[in-house]
């Protein structure tokens with residue numbers, strides 16, 4: 001990866017922050033209500049350290065192996081969230097490495113997270129992943145199943161449900177993602193009714209469509225390419 005020039009990163013970061021702010025202003029939201037998660041998957045520690053020099057502290061990784069190797073090489077104030085698909089044999093590492101696990105999509109994995117968090121004497125904040133378009137190829141809860149399992153998930157002692165996340169189908173036209181973002185927001189409202197408590201986080205929007213996601217209520221936008229440039233590897237969101 002050649003994209004480790006701090007000047008370019010700082011420029012990209014400033015531009016993304018401006019766009020986040022403008023999207024917030026358009027819909028009357030406080031720009032402070034949107035968190036930028038810099039998706040650093042595939043990028044080397046030097047790139048991440050340069051990003052930290054540029055003022056970015058929150059990073060997203062989608063593979064446990066990669067994160068385990070990289071995180072110790074990026075010391076300092078960095079905070080890490082897991083945005084991949086988690087398998088049970090990787091849960092222990094995930095609980096140790098990450099402040100938040102995005103992408104919980106089954107009771108089994110949720111139970112494992114709670115168990116491992118208990119062993120580590122902590123509680124683990126998570127987001128539940130929703131398969132908003134019902135795509136066979138995607139991970140995530142079907143909306144109705146999520147609502148059915150919600151109380152059971154919420155009863156797990158060491159799991160804290162902080163909200164929902166989704167990865168809508170890719171489209172080159174950001175506007176086409178809007179219905180999926182609306183759907184996730186609606187589902188959050190229904191989930192809050194089931195739980196009788198607010199869910200603060202809605203993780204949606206990536207490089208191509210984060211402004212639309214913010215207009216529809218995103219509180220976390222996950223941005224890789226628009227900050228770091230194209231990823232060299234063809235890694236998408238493979239199972240780790």
Ligand SMILES: *Cc1c(COP(=O)(O)O)cnc(C)c1O
Nearest residue numbers: 039083206207222223224225237
């Ligand atoms: C890679 C990835 C992103 C970032 O995608 P970009 O289009 O590069 O911004 C966001 N979310 C998830 C879950 C990812 O795997």
